[in-house]
Amino acid sequence: MAVGDLSSSSSSSSTELHVLAVDDSLVDRKVIERLLRISACKVTTVESGTRALQYLGLDGDDGSSDLKDLKVNLIVTDYSMPGLTGYELLKKIKESSAFREVPVVIMSSENIQPRIEQCMTEGAEDFLLKPVRLADVKRLKELIIRSVEAEEEHKAKHSCPNRILQNNTRGVSSLDDDDTPSSKRMKLESRVHV
Amino acid sequence: MDLVQMQKSLQDYTKSLFLEGVLDSQFLQLQQLQDESNPDFVSQVVTLFFQDSDRILNDLSLSLDQQVVDFKKVDPHVHQLKGSSSSIGAQRVKNACVVFRNFCEQQNVEACHRCLQQVKQEYYLVKNRLETLFKLEQQIVASGGMIPAMELGF
Numbered sequence: 001m002a003v004g005d006l007s008s009s010s011s012s013s014s015t016e017l018h019v020l021a022v023d024d025s026l027v028d029r030k031v032i033e034r035l036l037r038i039s040a041c042k043v044t045t046v047e048s049g050t051r052a053l054q055y056l057g058l059d060g061d062d063g064s065s066d067l068k069d070l071k072v073n074l075i076v077t078d079y080s081m082p083g084l085t086g087y088e089l090l091k092k093i094k095e096s097s098a099f100r101e102v103p104v105v106i107m108s109s110e111n112i113q114p115r116i117e118q119c120m121t122e123g124a125e126d127f128l129l130k131p132v133r134l135a136d137v138k139r140l141k142e143l144i145i146r147s148v149e150a151e152e153e154h155k156a157k158h159s160c161p162n163r164i165l166q167n168n169t170r171g172v173s174s175l176d177d178d179d180t181p182s183s184k185r186m187k188l189e190s191r192v193h194v
Numbered sequence: 195m196d197l198v199q200m201q202k203s204l205q206d207y208t209k210s211l212f213l214e215g216v217l218d219s220q221f222l223q224l225q226q227l228q229d230e231s232n233p234d235f236v237s238q239v240v241t242l243f244f245q246d247s248d249r250i251l252n253d254l255s256l257s258l259d260q261q262v263v264d265f266k267k268v269d270p271h272v273h274q275l276k277g278s279s280s281s282i283g284a285q286r287v288k289n290a291c292v293v294f295r296n297f298c299e300q301q302n303v304e305a306c307h308r309c310l311q312q313v314k315q316e317y318y319l320v321k322n323r324l325e326t327l328f329k330l331e332q333q334i335v336a337s338g339g340m341i342p343a344m345e346l347g348f
Contacts (some may be wrong), residue, residue, distance in 0.1 A: 027242050027278040034227045080273065109277050131220045131281045134227070139302060 017144055018042045022077035022089065023107070024051045028130070032076065032107075035137045041074075043080075049084025052077070058096050072102055074144050078130075079108040079115065087119055094123045101151075103144060107132055204330045205342055211327070216320050221283030222344055227233040237328050243282050247317055250275045254310055258303070268306065269298045275313070279320075286316040 019041045021032045029045045036043045044050050052075070053059045057067035075093060079086040086106050093099050099184035108115065116127045125143070128136050195203070211217045221236075228235040250271050257268050276291035294309035331341050 025246075025281070026273065027239060027246055027279055027281050030239050030242055031224070031227075031281055034232065038227055082270070109273075109280060130277065131223070131283075133220075133223050 010117070016040065016042050017073040017141065018044070018071055018074050019074045019076060020052060020055065021045045022047075022049060022075070022081070022086070024078065024081045025047060028078065032132060035132060035134055036076075038134070039137050039141050041141065048082055049077070049086070049089035052089055053084070053092060056093070056096075056099055058092060058099070067098075072099065073148060074125075074140065075099075075102055075104045076105060076128075076140075077104065079106050079119070080110075087115075087122065090119060090122050090124055103147065105140060197334065197337050200330065200334050200337065201339060201342045204334060205344070206329070207327060207330060208344055211323055215285050216323055218283045218285040220281065224282060225344060240282055240324055240328075243278050243284070246278055246320060247287075251310075251314060251317065254313075258307055258310060263301075263303050263306070265298050265301050269295060270296060272313075276280060279317075284317075284320045287313060289319055290316045 017040075019036050021029065021036065021043060023029045023032060023045070024047055026047075028048065033043050033045050044055065044056055050059070056072070057070065073090075077086040077089055084092075086108075090104050091107065093102065093104055100123075104123070104124045105128060106119045106124050107128045107130050109130040111129055119127055126140065128140075208217075210222075222237050254268065254271050254275075257264065257271070272291050272294045274286040276288055276295065279285075279287035279291060288307065294306065294308060294313055297305040297309055334341055
């Protein structure tokens, strides 16, 4: 796969995805947690946007996280929540230096086009209609794994610029220097399931 | 009743709930998430739903009984109930909530009272049916049997 001997990041050795799920409904938290666990993800659930920010260490005002070693690969959040909405949480995450590259997925029971566009424009990775199903979670997981792998290859490729890469069997056709998550997600087409 | 008969009863009973529209495919999704490592997943989620719903229905009754109804309080409750009923596949409760929300938007107090009665009716119905379903499952398990997987060919 990636050029193993150039990989210097110790956290990349763990292949389990860690997902933070945010929802004010106890029933929905239980379901999303199970959906994610059955898809072999590690899950942390919180009941509000405020709690999510606390968990991420973003509840200070400067947008930088105090929790430098916290690894979160995906954030899934309900849209309609009392206090901070999912959209507001999305904005805060994208404004932070520590977590802006983490994909954020919004869930909603309401199929409101302007709402979907608003979230996608703000940088949401995807917008899921509730009730969320196993197929949705599986699709998300594949997406995240691919972007994690792409990021790790990108890091490995650029970590030692003076070395010649001898065993790069993957080739470079699938990656270019601009292939960051932020450039991939500016799509306004809504990916809602029927 | 022997084990095979009990299993058939359970399947027929579950099937009837789908045919009557009391449950929808989301309930099947939940059943798929249940396995040997999480054998009580469905009943756990449903129990949470019952607890949540009892509380919401109580709050709704109180809110609608006020002299001046505050729809800013009523609507979020109905939205919440709509969400949780949808998440467990309680289709008729969910549909009743959709109608209820429309009348909330119109601020029609009388219609909302009627909607609340309708939601309660559907809720007690699904509660009753699911409690029966879980009893049937328990009987099968107590007799040493396995709960048959739901066939989708109807």
